[in-house]
Amino acid sequence: MPDEQPDQVSLKEAISIGIGGMVGGGIFAVLGLAVSLAKGGTPVAFLIAGILALVTSYSYAKLSLAFPDRGGTVKFINEGFGKTIFSGGINNLLWISYIIMLSLYASAFGSYAPNLYELTGSKQLDFHFYASLVVIFATAINYYSIKVVGAIESYAVIIKLIILLGFVGVGAYGLIGNENLSQFSFSNWESPVQLLTGGMVIFVAYEGFELIANAAPDIVNPEKNIPKAYYFSVIFVIILYIVIAIVTVGSLPFGDIAKAEDYVLAEAAKPMLGQIGFTVITIAALISTFSAINASLYGGSRVSYEIAEDDELPHELSSQFWNQPVGLMITAVLTLLITNTLELESISIAGSIGFLLIFSMVNLVAYKRSTEIKSKKSITLLGVILCGVATVVLIVQQFATNMLGVLIALGIIGSCFLGEWIYKRMEKENRR
Numbered sequence: 558m559p560d561e562q563p564d565q566v567s568l569k570e571a572i573s574i575g576i577g578g579m580v581g582g583g584i585f586a587v588l589g590l591a592v593s594l595a596k597g598g599t600p601v602a603f604l605i606a607g608i609l610a611l612v613t614s615y616s617y618a619k620l621s622l623a624f625p626d627r628g629g630t631v632k633f634i635n636e637g638f639g640k641t642i643f644s645g646g647i648n649n650l651l652w653i654s655y656i657i658m659l660s661l662y663a664s665a666f667g668s669y670a671p672n673l674y675e676l677t678g679s680k681q682l683d684f685h686f687y688a689s690l691v692v693i694f695a696t697a698i699n700y701y702s703i704k705v706v707g708a709i710e711s712y713a714v715i716i717k718l719i720i721l722l723g724f725v726g727v728g729a730y731g732l733i734g735n736e737n738l739s740q741f742s743f744s745n746w747e748s749p750v751q752l753l754t755g756g757m758v759i760f761v762a763y764e765g766f767e768l769i770a771n772a773a774p775d776i777v778n779p780e781k782n783i784p785k786a787y788y789f790s791v792i793f794v795i796i797l798y799i800v801i802a803i804v805t806v807g808s809l810p811f812g813d814i815a816k817a818e819d820y821v822l823a824e825a826a827k828p829m830l831g832q833i834g835f836t837v838i839t840i841a842a843l844i845s846t847f848s849a850i851n852a853s854l855y856g857g858s859r860v861s862y863e864i865a866e867d868d869e870l871p872h873e874l875s876s877q878f879w880n881q882p883v884g885l886m887i888t889a890v891l892t893l894l895i896t897n898t899l900e901l902e903s904i905s906i907a908g909s910i911g912f913l914l915i916f917s918m919v920n921l922v923a924y925k926r927s928t929e930i931k932s933k934k935s936i937t938l939l940g941v942i943l944c945g946v947a948t949v950v951l952i953v954q955q956f957a958t959n960m961l962g963v964l965i966a967l968g969i970i971g972s973c974f975l976g977e978w979i980y981k982r983m984e985k986e987n988r989r
Contacts, residue, residue, distance in 0.1 A: 566775045568782040574772055575790025577714040578765025580721065581849025582662030584798060585669065585842040587759040587905055589818030592806060594755035597745030600802040605756035607795030609947060610763035612940045613916045614787040616923035616932065617766070621773040621783050623930035628863040629770030630919060635867060637922025642981050645869035646974035647918050652864060653969055654764075654911035655857035656888055659850055660895040661761060661904050663688040666846040667896070668819035672839050688896045695850040696889040699858070700879050706851050713848030720841035721797065724826055724834075728804035731829035738807050745811075750954065757951040761908040762798065764916075766791050768856065819901065854892075858885035868984075869977065903962035906955055910948060910966040917944030 566574070595602040617633075626632035631648050638644040667688030676683050698705055732738060739745075747755065769786050776782050805814070805825040817824035823842065826834030861884030865874035874884050895904065920940030927934045956963045 565777045566772050567777055568785055571769055571772060571776050571782060571786035572790045572793075573711075573714050575766045575769045575786055576718070576794060577710060577848075577852070578768040579763055579790065579794045580714075580717060580797065580845070581765060581852070582665045582842075582846035583658075583759075583762030583765070583849075584721075584801065585820075585822055585845055586661050586665035586901065587762050588801065588805060589814060589821035590902060590905060591755055591759045591802065592811070592814045592821065593818060594758060595747050595752050596811065597741045597743075597806060598747055598752045599755070599806050600799045601746070602752050602755035602759065603762075603798040603802050604795065605753055606760045606763055607791065607798065609756075609760065609913075609916075609940075609943050610766060611788070611791050611795070612936065612943060613920055614766055614791045615936050616920045616940055617770055618784040618787045619923055619930045619932040619937075620919065620926075621770050621787075622779060623926070625773040625779065627771050627774060627859075628867075629773070630767055630915065631860060631863045631867065633770070633919055633922050634915075637918070637925055640867055640869060642974065642977050645864070645977035645981070647915060648860075648864045648867075648869055649973035649977055650911055650970060651915055652857060652860045652884075652888075653891075653973060654908060654915065655853055655860055656891045657895065657904060657908040657911060657969075658761060658764070659692070659853050659857065659888070659892040660899065661901070661908055662846045662849045662853065663692050663892060663896040664901050664904060665819075666691045666843060666850070668901075669823065669839050669842040669846070672820055672823060673836070673843070685897055689893055691847055691850060692889060692892050692896065695847065695854055696885070698851060699854050699885055700881055703855060706855050710848050710852045713844050717841050717845040717848075720837060721801065724822070724838060724841075725797070725800050725804060727829050727834075728808060728825065729800070732804065732807045735807055735828075737810055740806050740811060741803075750950065753947065753950055754954040757909055757913065757947045758902070758905055758955070759909070760913060760947070761905055763791070763794065764908075764912045766794075767916075768852075771856070771859070854885060854888060857888040858882045860884075861888065869980075871980065899965065900962075902959055903965055906951070906959060906962040907966040907969060910951060910963075911969065913944050913948040913951070914970065917941055917948065920944060 591602055592599050620633045624632055624636050634644045634647050667684040670687035671683040808825045808828050814821050823835045823838040826838045861874050862882045864870045865872055876883055878886055920937050923932050924937035952963055
């Protein structure tokens with residue numbers, strides 16, 4: 558995929574890339590799951606995940622300044638570990654994690670869409686139809702025009718933020734004297750370990766800040782604006798998510814949240830705004846998840862192209878199919894497969910484990926190259942430790958309740974490294 562030469566990216570645009578990447582389909586997909594895991598401590602779970610994202614964004618900011626490259630995370634991993642089987646395995650995991658995120662967004666779209674229009678009378682069939690349709694439609698747009706993808710994303714960021722901030726404003730007013738506020742009492746909080754687990758399962762709702770790295774070469778006044786773009790976008794989203802969690806838990810009884818787990822944000826708009834509020838939030842969810850799928854399909858195909866260019870995947874992945882990288886079609890097909898075979902919780906766990914592992918490695922690179930990139934070793938080391946501990950806690954805790962989800966995640970990680978080892982071995986044989 559030849560590098561396009563976009564115009565210079567302003568601070569405001571860079572922040573919107575970060576916010577748009579995070580406030581995509583994630584919050585709509587995982588909010589109900591977060592409440593089921595953390596109960597009254599849901600805002601704390603979002604805070605824990607946010608702190609992890611903020612610490613990691615420090616490493617990203619320093620690496621983006623030192624190694625500005627449209628390859629973003631792929632470039633950082635190769636700078637830290639060279640072009641080895643290990644770095645190739647991590648980069649392969651990044652591509653697969655993009656596909657898992659796409660599946661999460663498609664699942665959210667498939668859960669919200671039947672609330673607007675039922676097709677078959679069966680929620681399950683409607684889910685599969687809508688989730689598959691949105692992936693196919695977004696793929697067609699990506700093949701038609703990358704400029705259209707960018708235009709959709711820029712408008713969608715504004716629309717979803719206006720609707721979400723409106724939801725927060727009206728919802729916060731509706732909390733005055735609401736009997737459900739008692740759900741925040743400490744007796745309704747899960748244990749600290751369970752809160753941490755809840756935060757890590759929903760960590761996928763924060764991972765999008767790393768998209769700023771891909772725009773780093775084009776950001777004006779990078780020394781000032783790159784760190785600001787990361788920190789402002791992550792802090793804004795932490796506050797937004799915490800307030801959304803407070804409004805949701807304070808508006809609905811836990812039983813109602815559990816019933817509407819897959820579309821809980823729309824349900825939370827009902828007490829104050831009735832059916833109109835439900836419909837408006839549903840439309841916001843559809844716009845957000847569609848735009849996230851649109852942008853992530855492009856991002857995923859770009860990652861596969863960069864990895865193939867760096868000789869960590871077969872060079873065929875840098876070839877074109879219908880004037881786009883062949884990775885775009887592979888990404889779309891794998892997204893359809895995962896969306897239609899895995900449950901939402903398993904998808905979320907696999908995505909969170911994947912990104913926690915990738916982010917721990919990015920923090921490690923920042924730690925290893927701290928002198929060169931002028932980073933504080935204590936912060937980057939903290940990032941490595943936090944991401945590592947969070948990954949282990951998530952795997953151990955979820956193994957007891959969702960063994961399949963954990964095994965799928967570990968299987969995906971293993972296959973990324975095994976595939977890289979096989980590819981490198983075959984390359985070695987061919988050179989003989």
